Amino acid sequence: MDTNFLLQAIIYLSAAVICVPIAKKLGLSSILGYLLAGIIIGPYVLGFIGQEGQDIMHFAEFGVVMMLFLIGLELEPNKFWKMRKFILGMGAAQLIGTTLILFIGCLFFMDWKWETTLAISLALALSSTAIVLQTLKEKGLSNTSVGRSSFAVLLFQDIAVIPILAFLPLLSTVNLEATNNAPQSLITGYASWLQTVIVIGIISTIYFAGRFVFVPLLHIIAKTRLQELFTASALLLVVGVSYLMQLIGLSPALGAFMAGVVLANSEFRHELEGDIAPFKGLLLGLFFLGVGASINFQLIIENPLFIFVFGAILTLVKFAVLFVISRFHKNKIDQNLLFAFGLSQAGEFGFVIMSFSMQLNIVPNILANQIMAVIAMSMVATPFLLLINERIIYPNTRIQEKEIKKDNDYIDEDNPVIIAGFGHFGSTVGRLLRANQIKSTILDYDSDRIDLLRKMGYKVYYGDATRLELLKAAGCENAKIFIAAIDNPTVNLQVIETLKKHFPNLKILTRARNRNDAYELIDHKVEHIYRETLYSAVNMGVDALVALGLRKYTATRQGQQFIKYDEITTRKLAEKRHDKMAYLITIKEEIELQEQLLKSDIYSQVAATNHSWDSQHLKNNLADLSDSSELQD
Incomplete structure (x- = not known):
């Protein structure tokens, strides 16, 4: 297998460019397109990337880091502080509830040690931040109650990864210092109280450095008017803070989130968001490709019953816990379903916990690999579950909810x-x-x-x-x-x-919404159609004409005439839209005709009435008359 970097880049990009549009065309999410692309080019289907699917995950996980930085930018510190009870309440209930049910269930039905069971339960209790937040963004639900609830739970989970990784060595009989690949930090050898002081000090440093060092530095960089330098500064901020957090044993994603929150009130918020967003999108896509490529189908084929049944039970348990939590917060049934289905998968941090558990000899290698296959399969299943909810379950529950609400929604008006x-x-x-x-x-x-x-x-x-x-x-x-x-x-x-x-x-x-929607309505013999994109655009055009010197009356009349001609044109085009050649010819003819009609209309207007209600023009005339009378005097 040629490991040339350019060849690998071509394979990844080609897979994404082919599979993601197909997934969108079928009404599926882009995430599923990336996952399927990773599976296809992975070592167990076409074998284009060999084992690189697992290696690339270390690089691609940086997409999750950037995503949390952007989330932090959108969440101002005062709003974050107001959400603290919400984050602790829902997040703790989900993590503890899911871990407890999985732990008790596996302890009774599986022949595992309690240390192994606890480590697996903690790993599976976490959900995928990347999949959930990307799905909410695609569906436009980030700022809804479902989006806020999901964000609260995910943020608590990301924070909880730190104490979980710190707790795992207590379950192991292996000497942590002898474990070469175990996660180490610069403060590992210090006393616990001193580690706490150092962590608090680093977090405080990030806060004050963001406000009093990096913002002034961004002012200096902005004065150079070099966009690429500003982009480099944004990347430096994310990479630097993430690396600093990693050095002291904390989550890089959590560090990036904190940096985003600190800069949320700065004037550079939107500029930073615009610079980071393209990198975040590409790296997240690479992350999902890596997840798909890292699925061990050989392991699944050898033991399909355990992986699929255990995966189904995991999804069911997490769905039940999340649904109950959402109902406890008195959300509507449609929000409960979307919230529960959205977070019912295991997450990317599950891979980290399982790898660490293998190194500490808490979970046997074969079982750990099987659990990681369960995690990957649950992530792949999430877009399908959301699709089933959207197409089948949700419409039926809406009908039932409507019947329940019938007495409250009795219409007594005419x-x-x-x-x-x-x-x-x-x-x-x-x-x-x-x-x-x-x-x-x-x-x-x-x-x-x-x-x-x-x-x-x-x-x-x-x-x-x-x-x-x-x-x-x-x-x-x-x-x-x-x-x-x-x-x-x-x-x-x-x-x-x-x-x-x-x-x-x-x-x-x-x-x-637009001309295409209007075509469908015209087919149904609707006479009065109001296009959002037409009237607001014409109003802007009228204001532009006035700013360029046309009289207000003239510009407004031209705008009204334009709307009238465009509505006539739309009805003509609706008849020919299925014939592409005839459609294009008709568009060209109608544009030329419309321009000629508007020109003839503006020349045919009578000058005396052309500004009959244009107050500004009358004021100018009065000023001219006043000036001429003063000259005569």
């Missing part, structure tokens, strides 16, 4: 306007109607949003607007206007299909 979806778009429309004394019936499916809106004084009803019985209860038979403003274009289209079929006389005003 308003002329019904709004489905009260997010950023729908709430803007609703507030405008409310300001003009027009009552509306509001439907939404986000239970958290409903609770918040009700506290704000809005009368919002929980319900799935795709269901005919809910639309009837909302008063669609007597309403004048139905405003479809649901965030999800697919669901929005389903609502309109139901309305067109059962309430043909109801006037529908619908939201469309």
